[in-house]
Amino acid sequence: MGRIEIRGLSKLFGQVKAVAHVDLATDEGEFLVLLGPSGCGKTTLLRMIAGIEEPTAGDIVIDGRVVTQLPPRMRNIAMVFQSYALYPHMTVGKNISFPLRTRGMEKAVIREKVEWAAGMFGIGHLLDRKPRELSGGERQRVALARAMVREPSVFLLDEPLSNLDAILRASAREELRQFQKRVGVTTIYVTHDQVEAMGLGDRIVVMSQGRIRQIGTPRDIYQSPADTFVATFVGSPPMNLIEQGELMVGFRPETFLPADFVGDAEEVVRFPFEVTWLEYLGAERLVYGNVGEKSHALHVVSRLPGNVSLPVEVGHTYPFAVPRRDLRYFDRVSGLRTDGVAT
């Protein structure tokens, strides 16, 4: 249970293509993250899967059944909204039991299931409270419990952590992931936060301007970005890109290190690196600067781990290097990755 297939799905808002011919398929029990900047169509895609947005073209298939024309309640999906969308006039208990009551389930069964769901998220003691009496973290748990209580075949989450503060967000992320592994429900999770995407996803779908740019594991996305958009959107600071003839050469800031630290064991590419700005972040240092000639300076960033104790000062030039195997090449016009060889 819980396999979603999306075939040629498009959504037009007037003249604007919010989602442009998207094909996508999940595995059973997979945690799939839709990642992209705001306005890239990821939320629209999720809402179409939920059935609260009608696609302009294409089909949505859940467990082999074409559900494109079906209303949300006939799709056996659950959704957690960014605002949590708790019913403000109902107690927590009534909120959680709502999806069961709409199905006309028996009272005894409802009570049992509500207790099960509330227990799973540790909110059993809050059942008689109203949503406005809860903290942000508690509301988020209620929203999750309400979504899970009916045991859906697909679980849709629209930036459910973005309203939590930073500390809570980290622990909620871990909990969410463990919970999903335990129940094994196919999950589609929308976020614009790449850290969340990397930490949560079995696979990540990177979207931009309504199109899918790359689908892959977090490692694929990070190590071998499909194009310059993915290369610069994922990773903080983003991948360095420098023009070289017909190509763009990319390398991650953490692979760009002082020449002495790279070593000579493998083939390296050396650059003189003129430091213009420095950020000390505790565990690491971010070094901003230029490579190349003065007239045609190219801006790059290096990320020095804490154990690289080399003193670096603004205004000086140092020999830096990148191992050749860490270089990625992109077509300068299309932005797509190529296997081009250049120096």
Next chain:
Amino acid sequence: MSGPGTLEKEPGAVPKGPGADDASGRVRPGIRDRQGLLAKILIAPAVLYIVAMVGFPFVLAVLYSLSDVSTGDPTLRIVGFRNFRLILEDSVFRTSLKNTFIFAFGSQILVILLSRVLATALMKEFRGKWLARFLIMLPWTAPIALGTIGWLWMLDSIYSPFDWIFRRVGLLGAPGDLLGPMQNLYWLGRPALAMVSVITVHIWRLLPLATVIQLAGLSSIPKDIIEAAEVDGATPWRRTLMITIPLTLPIVSIAFLFGLVFTFTDMTVVYVLTRGGPVHATQVISTWTFFKGIEGGDLAQGAAISLFLFPVLAGVAALMLRMARRTEVV
């Protein structure tokens, strides 16, 4: 894609705040910064208004109701509760009290139901929506008395276009017709029909306001919540029953109570259409106060009649204030 490497380091020049270099160290705010004073100035007109236009007339009405003052003899002699005893014995007063409640509750219940229908329609997108909105709001823009005079013609005992239409479609005017064999219905001439007419015109007049209030209530429900209910398996019918109605109940109650107060205290429609007739069948407290106190000249009894509504209105006002506090959703 590039980092902020081009940023120059700003020399740490933090501008000094006002008074920071004051030698004594303590700076007093000027008169323009004193919030207490501003509050008093801003609130003063409201206080003046309430004292002059609400408090004074109210005290005067209480005094009058306990006296025997009239337009012929304006000296104030306190006679105790005689006026109240007299009007309670008056059958016209009792009829108007009953009519007031029929008129107010009858019209307001229908106003709430109809305005919900209109507001729900206006929440949807459809072609010609601007025209529908314009037509719905139109009665509110017409001066009440003029609009009601228009209705007076529509409900005329001989030339009523409604009667003409009914005659034309064969519902009226011949023996065996559904609405009777007479040539006219005499809308304002028969007790029950007169009440129906008065209520209908009053609904016509208050519907725009109630629709706007309902529209505000409906659009204040976050879209997320409706969508969540949809995903949670609620049919449109159940969504209305379990989400929309409970969430708009506070604001709808306010619209209802507001309409109630408005109807209790207003006399235009009844005065223009029927003058309380036929034979007091549409007489309400407000018109009866006017006829007794102003046209009849018995200011004392007029004041006593109008004060009868005071406990009702005070109760409704208290309810409204409580409701207003409950509207804070989420």
